[in-house]
Amino acid sequence: MLMKTAAQSLTEQLATRFGERIRNRLLAPGARLPSVRQCAQQQGVSPSTVVAAYDQLLAQGLVEARKNRGFFVREMAAALDTHAPGAMNQVASAKITAGAPSPHAPVNATALIRGMFHGSSDKPQPGMGVLPPQWLETTFMPAAVRKVTGTRALQEFSLQYGEPAGDSGLRRSLSKKLAGLNVPALPAQIVTTVGATHALDVVSRTLLRPGDHVMVEEPGWAVEFARLSALGMRILPVPRRADGPDLAVMAQYCAAHAPKLFVSVSVFHNPTGYCLTPGSAHRVLQLANEHNFHIVEDDTYSHLAPVHATRLCALDGLQRTIYVSGFAKILAPNWRVGFLAAPPNLVERLLDTKLLATLTTPALLEKALAWCIDQGQLRRHAERIRTRLDLARARSVKLALAHGCTFAAEPAGLFGWVETGVDTDALSQRMLDEGYLLAPGALFHASRQPSTLMRINFATTQEVAFWKVFARLRDAMN
Incomplete structure (x- = not known):
């Protein structure tokens, strides 16, 4: 006070x-x-x-x-x-001059990102998009870095630019890893990037021009709306349902606007946690072939998902699809290692875009990551995280229900899509006074409008203290 x-x-x-x-x-x-x-x-x-x-x-x-x-x-x-x-x-x-509201709210996504870096308090933050640091602590990551930084090796790849497409050893490891997901990608089809967000940016800058129409799932990742808007794209929001995107809406967009790209999160969709079904995936690919657009599949949460989950890139065989993923969510946020796998005819164009922006990516951490993959350390680490997340999700869901919330989507993956019954924009401001950063539902829409939904991180909402504060402030608003 x-x-x-x-x-x-x-x-x-x-x-x-x-x-x-x-x-x-x-x-x-x-x-x-x-x-x-x-x-x-x-x-x-x-x-x-x-x-x-x-x-x-x-x-x-x-x-x-x-x-x-x-x-x-x-x-x-x-x-x-x-x-x-x-x-x-x-x-x-x-x-004395009231400005007109912005036609797009996506820039508000930066508030959530800055909140992640700023740290409103030392309390677990329900709006965060990553796992708690203590969950990611390992002994094998420092060992991997030591392994690849022998005096001679370090000097060899520190005093020259790395390979344009990324470390060849890592690309071979990623090719094998993708084969386990039934995504056929040769090392030559893989380009490493500075995180998955950079991979998405490389794809957009290569395939799109300002004014192009892009279909994006809604609700969806707030940063993607913001990024595409900043590039001058015209966003076509596609409602995301439990089985996949709304196919009727996609067909209407295709007929009216001839979109160039569709951005999709097939597995553990953010923020709903939905997973794509085979039938829906098949129809999406049919639309892509009929109307000549590409699909970029953001599989950021692949390490948390079952191997058998339906992926567009697996069904399509990387013909019209581009696969994007990274390791910030499961292993090392600050290593900033991501990658894309693309059809052979697009690889050189995508690589040119990468080179114009970053030249190459740091070989040291790419080599260390390859070691983690090849030694099975990443796989075992991901298994431990999935087990821990399952327990956390059960506790968080129980607390949410006990404090009067419901779930707009079946709880799955890292995030929960929670119905609060109050305007979560207003609620988030009150929660900041208590040291909690929320992710209000309005952030996950192409144009900002009041929402009673919020996205929670199951790993950071296991404490009853948060839910008591939440319930008190929500009830005061009511």
């Missing part, structure tokens, strides 16, 4: 609290601040204190007032230097 001190008034404290969250992107551009009455109740201050604090935020250029709607975080807030000469004149005029 705010407490008046000689050094700082309640108004200044409240303005500082919101200002820090906006600058750290914990409050995303376009997010609505609580109403004056709601904020006064939440913070235990008078409405006049809230009005004065919001007025300070307006003067700093961090928020804007929209007539009859309230106060919203400005899209351009991060770029404003309020200490520069003339800056106060610029923001003063902004106080």
